[in-house]
Amino acid sequence: MPKHLSALPRELACATPGQRLHVATLNDRPLPATLLCGAQAPGSGPGVLLTAGVHGCEYCSIQACLELARELDPARLCGTVLLVPVANMSGFYERLPALVAEDGKNLNRVFPGSASGTVSEQLALLITQLQDWADFYVDLHGGDLHEAMHPFVFVPGVADPEVTECARQAARCLDVDVRVLSGATTGAYNSAALRGTPSLLIERGGLGRWSRAEVDAYKADIRSLLCHLGVLEGTPGGADSQRECTHPVYLEASARGFWYPAGDIVPGAPVRKGQPLGLVRDLSGAVLQDCRAETDGMVLYMTVSLAVKEATPLVAYG
Template identity: 30%
Template sequence: MTKLISKTIALLILTSFSMLKSQSVKEILKQNGSFRKDTIFSIKSDSKETYLPVTIIKGKEKGPVFTIVAGIHGYEYPPIIAVQELLKEIEPENIKGSLIIIPIANVESFLKRVPFVNPLDQKNLNTAFPGLSNGTPTDQIAHLITKEIIPNSTIFLDIHGGDASEDLLPFVCYYNRKDTPENTKRAHELSVKLGIQYVVSYPYTLTSTEPAKYAFKEATQQGITALSIEAGKLGTVQKDNVDLIKTAVYNMLENSGNYAVKKSKTVNQKSTVLLNQQDYIRVPENGIFYSELKSGDKVKKNQILGYISDEFGNKKYDIVSQTTGIILYKVGTPPVNKGETLFCIGYNE
């Protein structure tokens, strides 16, 4: 009986959400005046249903359209909680231009506590862009963000953190797209003013017809100034990372010209460290992972970073660094599966 009541309530909530969605993002942005509007994009695929929540905050004065996305991975909690707090704090009268905010992009992953993938179709939204209009729920979410959100953005910010198994060093990143130098320069300028010490630039080699896979790479491909913040780890809420994300967002909004009121903030006084190369160490075989290292630790080339054993405790592989750099993120839990990213080491050359 309890399950039946829960399902009925969930259906009623989804139905009411579906009724709210009556306009496109572009139509809402064209409306006059200063306002906040919460809207829902309903998603149906066969018998599976979900939704994409979107908030639009428009100020009285003209300005950039700044998009903030959290929860592409629903188990990455600090970005989601930080955006929830921002939604409570930001008032339309303090905004120049507009904000488009997706508070939880992967609602099913969040509600079901499933790391990395959407439980409705077992797909990773972070590798699904540009998506498909008639695909599975994950495909459709990616398609909606690709077609409804990104083209209406001046600046696109995708906020991530360490998922259930990931130990992660906070950093901000962007793609070094050389054929759009103004966007790349703007992304770099915004990055170094966030108050996050580590700034990572990724190489950009996509052609116009290749799938971007990642949300902020899709925005980069569309010619939008795009960045991503990474903060939080191991599938828990850490207040310091929530506060770090909020401070970074406020700093970015002020520097983009979107926030009209000076926001009290604490800026990291440590000098910015730019990392323009990454070395990804993959898991060679299923097993149990041992390492005394953590995110933020510095490592040297040929250093043993840890080892993998089998179920009987027999060591199978030493994990050796091929570069000298700093651990941006690593697997922070014992089980590992072949092909997963075990370490990401950032360095500069």
């Protein structure tokens, strides 16, 4: 049996070198996945887990994962690649931003999950088991229906130093100019890293759309990463330069209202300390919140919808 497969759900453990195995369930739970069992040096090479659709309306990541599941050739792989293109199936089909339809929870906030919990918590536990199988984990994300995004990557900053450094080196082979060193302990990738699996969260696309250019860029990043990990032959790519952001700012609405971002605030735009970022107004037009930059940086992502709720994101920068 090829390396790692005995630790996977039984639907996948029967794969043989050179096989592309599509399954509709994992441990009898409806969760489509594709296993690519490499034919190069069978039994060797890393196990890599790719998930997309943890948030069901982040379409660029989902489409990229779907296409990679069809296009990557097991005959050329050294190792095993497991792809879960739509982790949150109910949220995807309901076009529900961020949440799982059955219980209204954010899947990315309930890791590592629970066998006795709600649908989201049980799903998180299943993905946690896949993370623990993997030698490297990548969670593919993007802006939600109401979010515009500048492409960037999150690196876990709360894991053991060697895990963080492994993830940082992998991030450098992506064609993004910013990597954010996360100080959070929540989220699928942070949960995996805290248990010892080097992990990344990539952000690309948004606004409830996907484009050929964005999906192709996503796929190129994953292929470059697989080259870096030794799963594919070839030289990894990367951006001309990539800076590390260690203190990102996540601006939230202080009250529900109407959001008017400043005209020069767009993803990728530079910001200076004190610069106006936007206003939250009430029904009468009175200003509820005058948002200004706390520090210099660059806009990573932002809400573009008119409606905002209290304590929800407006602009992230750093």
